[in-house]
Amino acid sequence: MLEGTMTSTTEITHLTFDVLVDLLRKIFVRHGVSETTAAILADNCARAERDGSFSHGIFRVPGYISTLKSGWVDGKAQPVIEDDGAALIRVDARNGFTLAASALARPTLLERAREQGVGVLAIRNSHHFSALWPDVEPFADEGLVALSFVNSMAVVVPPGGKKAIFGTNPVAFAAPRAGQPPYVFDQSSSAIANGDVQIAAREGHSLREGAGVDRDGNPTTDPRAVLDGGALLPFGGYKGASIALMVEILAAALTGGNFSREVDWSQHPGAQTPCTGQLFIVIDPARGGNGHFAERVAEICDLTREAGQERLPSDRRFRTRAETARTGIPIKAKDMALLQELVSE
Ligand SMILES: NC(=O)C1=CN([C@@H]2O[C@H](COP(=O)(O)OP(=O)(O)OC[C@H]3O[C@@H](n4cnc5c(N)ncnc54)[C@H](OP(=O)(O)O)[C@@H]3O)[C@@H](O)[C@H]2O)C=CC1
Numbered sequence: 336m337l338e339g340t341m342t343s344t345t346e347i348t349h350l351t352f353d354v355l356v357d358l359l360r361k362i363f364v365r366h367g368v369s370e371t372t373a374a375i376l377a378d379n380c381a382r383a384e385r386d387g388s389f390s391h392g393i394f395r396v397p398g399y400i401s402t403l404k405s406g407w408v409d410g411k412a413q414p415v416i417e418d419d420g421a422a423l424i425r426v427d428a429r430n431g432f433t434l435a436a437s438a439l440a441r442p443t444l445l446e447r448a449r450e451q452g453v454g455v456l457a458i459r460n461s462h463h464f465s466a467l468w469p470d471v472e473p474f475a476d477e478g479l480v481a482l483s484f485v486n487s488m489a490v491v492v493p494p495g496g497k498k499a500i501f502g503t504n505p506v507a508f509a510a511p512r513a514g515q516p517p518y519v520f521d522q523s524s525s526a527i528a529n530g531d532v533q534i535a536a537r538e539g540h541s542l543r544e545g546a547g548v549d550r551d552g553n554p555t556t557d558p559r560a561v562l563d564g565g566a567l568l569p570f571g572g573y574k575g576a577s578i579a580l581m582v583e584i585l586a587a588a589l590t591g592g593n594f595s596r597e598v599d600w601s602q603h604p605g606a607q608t609p610c611t612g613q614l615f616i617v618i619d620p621a622r623g624g625n626g627h628f629a630e631r632v633a634e635i636c637d638l639t640r641e642a643g644q645e646r647l648p649s650d651r652r653f654r655t656r657a658e659t660a661r662t663g664i665p666i667k668a669k670d671m672a673l674l675q676e677l678v679s680e
């Protein structure tokens with residue numbers, strides 16, 4: 336049994352967070368990621384698995400490895416900060432993982448948000464492979480409001496269209512909330528994230544109505560038809576499309592990254608990263624409001640529950656986090672076998 340394993344049956348192994356991080360870190364290093372970036376990716380991936388964000392947890396590890404092997408992403412890239420002291424800080428991720436770039440710039444972004452009331456971080460030439468909530472939640476833990484936007488590869492058709500133009504383009508938001516964990520949401524602007532389409536294909540589930548179209552543009556609930564030349568639809572028709580387009584503007588046009596449509600998949604494997612981008616906006620709420628910002632956030636969340644919405648975003652995640660802290664993080668036997676294989680390859 337792996338050291339640090341809490342319990343193990345033939346079906347499920349429960350790992351402590353630290354053991355999972357260490358295992359993932361070793362896998363990333365073994366497959367060409369620098370020690371610094373491997374630690375960042377491992378922490379992020381383990382957080383996703385811990386909180387039950389399965390579309391971006393260890394399910395993604397084979398994808399990380401194949402992008403590294405193909406040269407699609409440079410695991411040893413050294414991001415470069417371009418900072419002239421203004422509120423907006425730029426980072427060239429140099430074809431590396433976005434998480435390495437944001438980790439490098441985080442102290443400057445925090446300083447700018449505290450000193451100037453707002454800090455903006457514009458990352459380009461990067462590849463974001465994971466969930467966005469781990470990017471924003473830590474700012475709220477420090478009393479700040481954070482928003483983030485990422486674009487990726489075109490897999491979403493606009494309503495009425497035939498050609499995929501947008502990425503699944505998520506938006507994440509976090510705000511401190513008095514007496515409770517922060518209020519956080521993190522959602523793609525597509526009807527469903529591509530990671531969940533891949534999981535549905537792997538596990539033989541159908542997608543919900545309105546999720547996607549096949550290669551001829553006909554509505555489909557078959558995940559394989561979406562992945563095999565089809566496309567996803569934005570959530571909520573034109574309203575989701577407007578958000579997807581806004582993400583292209585903020586994460587690509589404003590950062591200097593590629594639009595999702597400009598990413599050349601035909602070059603994969605063997606290309607560099609999609610060279611898309613990520614934008615952060617971090618605001619110090621002490622500069623606005625009436626000095627009771629976190630209390631007001633708690634108040635509006637409570638009012639929303641009282642108005643009938645029992646589940647707020649991140650309730651499920653925080654519940655899962657509390658449960659896995661007690662039980663360990665459950666890893667299915669086939670995933671455990673895969674991780675063991677990847678670490679010893
Ligand atoms: N890097 C990238 O380019 C991309 C990453 N992603 C990631 O994929 C992940 C999944 O995205 P997506 O499938 O759109 O997310 P979901 O639709 O699963 O969830 C979106 C948000 O809504 C909340 N939520 C879900 N169900 C309910 C409900 N019934 N009532 C109230 N709130 C609810 C979730 O909270 P909770 O978490 O607690 O369930 C979450 O904050 C995200 O983390 C996203 O960042 C997506 C696209 C691209």
Ligand SMILES: O=C(O)C1=NCCCC1
Binds near residue numbers: 390465488523528529
């Ligand atoms: O699930 C998704 O959608 C994506 N996740 C990470 C990479 C781009 C798309």
